[in-house]
Amino acid sequence: xxxxxxxxxxxxxxxxxxxxxxxxxxxxxxxxxxxxxxxxxxxxxxxxxxxxxxxxxxxxxxxxxxxxxxxxxxxxxxxxxxxxxxxxxxxxxxxxxxxxxxxxxxxxxxxxxxxxxxxxxxxxxxxxxxxxxxxxxxxxxxxxxxxxxxxxxxxxxxxxxxxxxxxxxxxxxxxxxxxxxxxxxxxxxxxxxxxxxxxxxxxxxxxxxxxxxxxxxxxxxxxxxxxxxxxxxxxxxxxxxxxxxxxxxxxxxxxxxxxxxxxxxxxxxxxxxxxxxxxxxxxxxxxxxxxxxxxxxxxxxxxxxxxxxxxxxxxxxxxxxxxxxxxxxxxxxxxxxxxxxxxxxxxxxx
Amino acid sequence: xxxxxxxxxxxxxxxxxxxxxxxxxxxxxxxxxxxxxxxxxxxxxxxxxxxxxxxxxxxxxxxxxxxxxxxxxxxxxxxxxxxxxxxxxxxxxxxxxxxxxxxxxxxxxxxxxxxxxxxxxxxxxxxxxxxxxxxxxxxxxxxxxxxxxxxxxxxxxxxxxxxxxxxxxxxxxxxxxxxxxxxxxxxxxxxxxxxxxxxxxxxxxxxxxxxxxxxxxxxxxxxxxxxxxxxxxxxxxxxxxxxxxxxxxxxxxxxxxxxxxxxxxxxxxxxxxxxxxxxxxxxxxxxxxxxxxxxxxxxxxxxxxxxxxxxxxxxxxxxxxxxxxxxxxxx
Numbered sequence: 098x099x100x101x102x103x104x105x106x107x108x109x110x111x112x113x114x115x116x117x118x119x120x121x122x123x124x125x126x127x128x129x130x131x132x133x134x135x136x137x138x139x140x141x142x143x144x145x146x147x148x149x150x151x152x153x154x155x156x157x158x159x160x161x162x163x164x165x166x167x168x169x170x171x172x173x174x175x176x177x178x179x180x181x182x183x184x185x186x187x188x189x190x191x192x193x194x195x196x197x198x199x200x201x202x203x204x205x206x207x208x209x210x211x212x213x214x215x216x217x218x219x220x221x222x223x224x225x226x227x228x229x230x231x232x233x234x235x236x237x238x239x240x241x242x243x244x245x246x247x248x249x250x251x252x253x254x255x256x257x258x259x260x261x262x263x264x265x266x267x268x269x270x271x272x273x274x275x276x277x278x279x280x281x282x283x284x285x286x287x288x289x290x291x292x293x294x295x296x297x298x299x300x301x302x303x304x305x306x307x308x309x310x311x312x313x314x315x316x317x318x319x320x321x322x323x324x325x326x327x328x329x330x331x332x333x334x335x336x337x338x339x340x341x342x343x344x345x346x347x348x349x350x351x352x353x354x355x356x357x358x359x360x361x362x363x364x365x366x367x368x369x370x371x372x373x374x375x376x377x378x379x380x381x382x383x384x385x386x387x388x389x390x391x392x393x394x395x396x397x398x399x400x401x402x403x404x405x406x407x408x409x410x411x412x413x414x415x416x417x418x419x420x421x422x423x424x425x426x427x428x429x430x431x432x433x434x435x436x437x438x439x440x441x442x443x444x445x446x447x
Numbered sequence: 448x449x450x451x452x453x454x455x456x457x458x459x460x461x462x463x464x465x466x467x468x469x470x471x472x473x474x475x476x477x478x479x480x481x482x483x484x485x486x487x488x489x490x491x492x493x494x495x496x497x498x499x500x501x502x503x504x505x506x507x508x509x510x511x512x513x514x515x516x517x518x519x520x521x522x523x524x525x526x527x528x529x530x531x532x533x534x535x536x537x538x539x540x541x542x543x544x545x546x547x548x549x550x551x552x553x554x555x556x557x558x559x560x561x562x563x564x565x566x567x568x569x570x571x572x573x574x575x576x577x578x579x580x581x582x583x584x585x586x587x588x589x590x591x592x593x594x595x596x597x598x599x600x601x602x603x604x605x606x607x608x609x610x611x612x613x614x615x616x617x618x619x620x621x622x623x624x625x626x627x628x629x630x631x632x633x634x635x636x637x638x639x640x641x642x643x644x645x646x647x648x649x650x651x652x653x654x655x656x657x658x659x660x661x662x663x664x665x666x667x668x669x670x671x672x673x674x675x676x677x678x679x680x681x682x683x684x685x686x687x688x689x690x691x692x693x694x695x696x697x698x699x700x701x702x703x704x705x706x707x708x709x710x711x712x713x714x715x716x717x718x719x720x721x722x723x724x725x726x727x728x729x730x731x732x733x734x735x736x737x738x739x740x741x742x743x744x745x746x747x748x749x750x751x752x753x754x755x756x757x758x759x760x761x762x763x764x765x766x767x768x769x770x771x772x773x774x775x776x777x778x
Contacts, residue, residue: 157638158609264726265495294494294665299709299722306719321639324711328720347716365643367668369712371691374672378644382594383608 105313107201107282108148110184115145116283116315117202122168122178124161128388136387138164139175140339143414146283151309151316153330153347155323155362157384160336162319166287169317170204171195183282200230203276207288209268213260219271220245220256226279244274247311248304266297270304277308283315290325302329323366327351332422335359338387338395341414345423355418355425358396394428404428406435454525455482456627456659457506457544461519464501464683468514471731475501477683478519478754485626488653488660490674490691492667492706496727498683499663503629506661507540524626542572545620549632551612555604561588561615562600565622572623587618591648610641614648621652628653630662634669646672667710671695679703682728682738684754689764699758699766702739737768745770 122142125135139161146152156162167173169180171187179186182201186192203226206212213222224241228234242252248270260268269289276284286305290298302325309316320326326333326347333350335343335358343356354360364379380399385391391398397407406428416423417430428434429441464476476498483489493499504510505521508528521528524543531539540546548554556564565587566580575583581600588596591614604612613633620628630649634642650673653660664670670677670691678688679700687700698704708721725742728734734741740750747769755767 157640266726294727295667295706296494296709296723297726299711299720300724302711303719303722322711323639324713328711328714328716361640365639367643367646367666367672369668369671369695369710371671371674371695374650375643375647378640378647380640381644383610383641384638386608 105282108183112148114148114184115181116148116183117146117169117317118179118181119144119169120179120181122165122180123176124164124168124173125176131388134388137339137390138387139168140390142178142336142339142341144334144341144344146315146317147332149313149315150331151318151329153326153333154317154319154336155321155326155333156336157321157362159338159384159387161339161387162336163287165336166204166285166317166319169285170199170202172204200279201281202283202285203279203281204285204287205269205272205276205289207291209265209272209292210260212272213268213275215260218257218259219263220252222260222271223275223278226275230279240278241274244278245271247277247308248274250274264297265293266301269293269301273301273304273308277312280312281314283317285317285319287319288321289318291320291322298325305329323351323362335362338384338390340395341426342396343423343425344414345420345425349420349423353423355423355430356396356427357400357402357429359425361399394426402429402436402438404436410434455522456485456487456524457661458482458522459502459506459519462502462505462521463516463518464498464505464510465516466514467516473730474733475683475730476505477733479680479683479685480519481678481685481688483627483659483661485659486653486657488650488662488673488675490670490677491661491663491680492665492670492677493663493680494665494706494727496682496730497680499665499680500631502680503546503631503661503663506627506629507544507546508536509540509546538572541568541620541625542623543625544627544629545623545625546629546631547613547616547620547633549635551609551616551636552604554616555612555619557604560601560603561607561618565615565619568619568622583622584618587622588615590621590652591615591618593618609637610644613637613641613645617645617649617652621656624656625658627659627661630660632664633662635664635666642669643672649673667695667707668712679706682733683730684738684767685765686739686768687764687766689761693761693764699760699764699771700739700768701743701745701770703766705742705744 120143122139124139125137128134154162168175182193182198187198188195220241223244224237227240228237245252250270290301318329330347333347337358343359361379382399393409394407394412397403412426412428414424414426428436429438432440460480462476462479466473479502491499562584565584569580569583585596585600588599593599593611593614634645662673674691677691677694678685681702687703705723709723714720723742728738736751736753737755740746749769755769757765757767758771758773759765760771
């Protein structure tokens with residue numbers, strides 16, 4: 098939640114103004130050699146990120162979560178839709194320019210090696226951001242030393258090293274330092290711990306939480322690992338084939354999931370207890386190809402409760418259950434949808 | 448060649464594997480011993496660089512011969528794998544023992560159809576004709592529950608989804624009725640909802656066909672889903688082994704306990720995760736004594752001197768750690 102006691106001169110809208118609003122973002126990638134066909138990577142996604150929170154984004158491969166991350170920073174330009182950063186529309190005539198947005202929003206990628214310049218010692222990689230944004234070289238170097246210390250790397254020992262001389266966990270710390278060197282307000286973390294070993298993953302998660310408290314950051318945390326998302330997020334957004342299927346506070350998503358896909362994802366997690374193994378797969382098949390996504394509700398091809406309405410009509414993402422904060426897009430929640438289970442209180446519990 | 452009664456399917460004794468190059472010698476595996484009984488599922492659990500995949504590959508001698516120094520003994524179905532001729536090895540691979548890999552896209556040949564690749568293995572090992580091989584390949588695709596198998600027989604790997612590709616690779620591995628299936632992180636690259644389907648499939652096939660299986664993974668949750676016994680590797684050594692319920696339920700080695708505590712699975716959100724400090728050792732210059740000692744919270748001076756001998760907190764449950772008490776009734 099926003100911490101009202103911290104005053105940031107860059108805070109324009111106050112604690113109640115969401116830091117980021119995404120409205121109906123779309124990004125389709127045309128497929129070469131197949132005219133009219135496109136990968137519908139992100140297809141009408143809307144959400145807000147509140148100041149000081151961690152928004153977790155989960156979904157399987159091809160659901161568009163990484164494309165979405167790049168849209169938020171304008172690393173990819175959306176086909177349509179709108180981004181509003183702290184009250185200012187991004188790239189609008191009277192809004193905030195992309196360059197100014199990137200001063201305040203930074204990103205950490207999954208592949209810690211590929212995102213560092215292999216020919217640059219890491220102190221230069223970390224100093225590069227502040228330098229490009231106008232600091233003098235000595236000042237940028239000082240910032241780099243300071244930031245490396247904050248992520249737990251001794252600048253004297255690690256600063257002169259090259260990326261290939263570091264372990265995976267150390268490289269990811271460098272990437273976090275590089276993101277923080279420009280003093281951002283928001284960090285987008287795209288699978289930041291997925292390539293790390295479990296013992297190192299825990300160290301990096303602890304570090305990310307400590308940095309967030311220390312610098313009053315806002316996180317968008319993208320992951321396919323539900324346990325990690327549950328641990329780190331305040332709110333969770335579940336994506337399936339380019340659409341948002343469910344969005345709500347972390348407790349609500351994990352304790353009272355409303356969408357059958359969210360339930361299936363949760364039920365697919367290994368139990369960690371050999372006495373309670375999963376006997377039947379919660380759902381069958383693979384996620385479909387996002388080039389030709391299914392009609393209507395995109396989950397209908399794998400949903401055990403699919404009916405005619407699911408194949409024809411697109412479900413609306415709404416707060417069906419009367420809670421202001423927990424939304425899902427499923428016909429079974431909409432009393433007027435015509436689905437035979439619509440309006441039942443125990444919908445979808447097989 | 449079939450395993451004789453009562454004998455283990457695979458038996459590894461004091462296996463050491465070093466990779467030698469001009470710059471350095473990497474001590475990947477440092478004295479590993481275990482055996483697998485027919486019908487048993489052994490999970491080798493470890494992080495990257497722990498030597499788990501190298502151990503698995505040594506069972507089929509799939510390591511580059513020039514740069515690799517292997518010591519110890521590797522017996523599969525009673526035969527000495529390290530002494531086998533190239534011809535005997537070709538009979539072994541895909542026949543008595545077969546293997547599935549993490550990345551089906553790179554393990555399958557992109558220019559042959561699924562049916563051709565399964566048929567090739569069948570014809571090489573059983574000598575059956577092309578048409579019979581195709582019929583058997585179709586049966587195998589049905590066995591691994593690939594929907595519309597006739598159509599998939601003529602599909603190229605890139606035309607299949609990740610889950611179907613992994614099923615096709617499993618079908619190919621099972622084509623010659625292996626006694627032992629080696630699985631190298633076969634579900635790691637898959638999505639969560641697909642991973643659980645493949646795990647359940649492997650468990651069912653293993654039980655129905657009565658195969659032994661050695662399953663390498665870094666994921667404790669996956670091990671809990673599939674293993675009968677678990678061997679935890681760290682820096683090229685097995686530090687703990689035993690029945691899955693004992694190793695994961697009451698870990699005796701500090702590394703196993705640390706791995707469990709640092710794996711995120713429903714810990715309270717207010718607190719930090721109990722991470723293992725530090726990072727795994729450099730396999731080019733391992734510290735003397737217990738390799739985990741530099742990161743261990745229970746270390747004592749003796750840990751730095753000699754590699755700890757196996758201790759048995761319970762029958763069948765081994766931990767190589769000086770902090771593990773010897774049972775009072777030890778002989």
